[in-house]
Amino acid sequence: MLQPGVSWKVYLGFAFLCCGAHRCVSASRYCPAPTLDGGYLVPQQDTYSHGAVLFYACENGLKPAVEGWWATATCRDGKWSTRPQCIDINDCIPPALPHAKYTSSSVGWYKNGSPVRVTCDTGYVHRNWDATALCANGTWSSVPVCERSTQACSEPPKIAHAVIINQNPKQDLYASDTEVVYECEEGYNVQGEDVKKSFFCFAGSWTAAPDCVREIKPTPADGGSTTSTGGRRPGSGHGGSDVGGRGSTGGGSSSKPDVTTVDRCGATPVVPNGEIVERNQMFLNYQCASFYTRVGPGRVVCHSNGQWSKAPACKAAYCSVDTGEYPQLKHVGVKFINSGEKVRLECVKLDHWLTNHYSVGSCNNEQMTLSRCCNWWDLTWNKC
Incomplete structure (x- = not known):
C-alpha cells in the first residue's frame, strides 16, 4: 500500500524510467551530467539516456583531452565512454605511435615538459635509436618511430601435417631468435628420435625444419623394421631458408647448408682484436676492440x-701521435684517435694574451694531420 501523500509515480521512478508504451529502461543506464571545469556541455541536462551523445568544448587557453578543439562522449549503461576534460593548451594528449607501447597516464593526458619512454612491439626497433618522446608546448617533439627490424621474420612457413603449438596468439612479426615448436598430426612424425620439432627465426628468415612423414607399422615381410614414406624427402625443406636467405630448391637440395645449433660445430672462431659479445643457441656475435672496425x-x-660461417675481421682504424715528437705540443705521451675523428691537443704556452692554444689532430684513412696552434676564438669560429 502507498504511504499517505506519496504518489505512485515516485515509487515507480525508483524501479524504472519508462521510455515508451512497451519498452522501459533501467534507471541505472542513465548517465549523470559530468563536471567539466573550464568548458561547456551541449546539450546541458541533469541526466542523459543510454546512447545519448554529449558535445563539449573548452574556454580560451584550454583544450579537450582528446584530439581536436571540440569532443564528444557517449552514455553507455550509466557510464560515459570518455570523461570530458579540459586541459592546458600546452599539455599533451596521448601520442599515436604505431607498433609501440608506452606508460599510460593515470589522468589521460601529459603535462607540458613530460617525457615518455617508448617500447617497440615484437619485431620492431627504434629508428635512429630514439626511444623517448617529449611533450613540448602542446605537441610531441622527437617522436620515436618503430620500424620493422631487418632481423625479424614474417609468419612461420607452413609444415605439412603439423601445427605450431607454442605461438598463441599469432603475431604479425617474430623477433630474431624466436623458437617455433610444432607437433605432427597423428600417424606422422619426423625421422629420427632425437630430432627436435622446432625451428628458429634467424636474420630475417626461418631455419629449415624436419618434415612430418607418415609412419608405417612394421610387417613380417620387411623383417620387422619400421619405415616411413610419404611427404617429401628428408632435408627437402618446407619454405624456410638458410643463412643466406635463400630457400631450398624444388629438387630437395639447398644452395647452402642449413643452419643448426652452435654446439654442432667445433671450437669457436678466433678473431684477432675481436671478441664474442653474445653467445646464442643459433649464433655468435663478434665485436671489435676500440680503434678497430669490423669487416x-x-x-x-x-x-x-x-662448419662455421665466415668470421669477421677487425681492421685497424685509428691514428696515433707521439706528442713528444712535436715541440709545439705539450708532452702527454702517445694519443690514439679513431678514424674519421678529431681531437684537440694542447700546445705549449705562447706569448699571447690568450694563453690556451690547441692544435687540431685529424685522422683520415689512418693518416694523421695536425693544424697550427690556435687560440680558443679561432677554434670556436673554425678558423684554425
Whole structure:
C-alpha cells in the first residue's frame, strides 16, 4: 500500500524510467551530467539516456583531452565512454605511435615538459635509436618511430601435417631468435628420435625444419623394421631458408647448408682484436676492440655440415701521435684517435694574451694531420 501523500509515480521512478508504451529502461543506464571545469556541455541536462551523445568544448587557453578543439562522449549503461576534460593548451594528449607501447597516464593526458619512454612491439626497433618522446608546448617533439627490424621474420612457413603449438596468439612479426615448436598430426612424425620439432627465426628468415612423414607399422615381410614414406624427402625443406636467405630448391637440395645449433660445430672462431659479445643457441656475435672496425658480418652461425660461417675481421682504424715528437705540443705521451675523428691537443704556452692554444689532430684513412696552434676564438669560429 502507498504511504499517505506519496504518489505512485515516485515509487515507480525508483524501479524504472519508462521510455515508451512497451519498452522501459533501467534507471541505472542513465548517465549523470559530468563536471567539466573550464568548458561547456551541449546539450546541458541533469541526466542523459543510454546512447545519448554529449558535445563539449573548452574556454580560451584550454583544450579537450582528446584530439581536436571540440569532443564528444557517449552514455553507455550509466557510464560515459570518455570523461570530458579540459586541459592546458600546452599539455599533451596521448601520442599515436604505431607498433609501440608506452606508460599510460593515470589522468589521460601529459603535462607540458613530460617525457615518455617508448617500447617497440615484437619485431620492431627504434629508428635512429630514439626511444623517448617529449611533450613540448602542446605537441610531441622527437617522436620515436618503430620500424620493422631487418632481423625479424614474417609468419612461420607452413609444415605439412603439423601445427605450431607454442605461438598463441599469432603475431604479425617474430623477433630474431624466436623458437617455433610444432607437433605432427597423428600417424606422422619426423625421422629420427632425437630430432627436435622446432625451428628458429634467424636474420630475417626461418631455419629449415624436419618434415612430418607418415609412419608405417612394421610387417613380417620387411623383417620387422619400421619405415616411413610419404611427404617429401628428408632435408627437402618446407619454405624456410638458410643463412643466406635463400630457400631450398624444388629438387630437395639447398644452395647452402642449413643452419643448426652452435654446439654442432667445433671450437669457436678466433678473431684477432675481436671478441664474442653474445653467445646464442643459433649464433655468435663478434665485436671489435676500440680503434678497430669490423669487416664482414658480425654474426657467425654453424652449418649442418659442421662448419662455421665466415668470421669477421677487425681492421685497424685509428691514428696515433707521439706528442713528444712535436715541440709545439705539450708532452702527454702517445694519443690514439679513431678514424674519421678529431681531437684537440694542447700546445705549449705562447706569448699571447690568450694563453690556451690547441692544435687540431685529424685522422683520415689512418693518416694523421695536425693544424697550427690556435687560440680558443679561432677554434670556436673554425678558423684554425
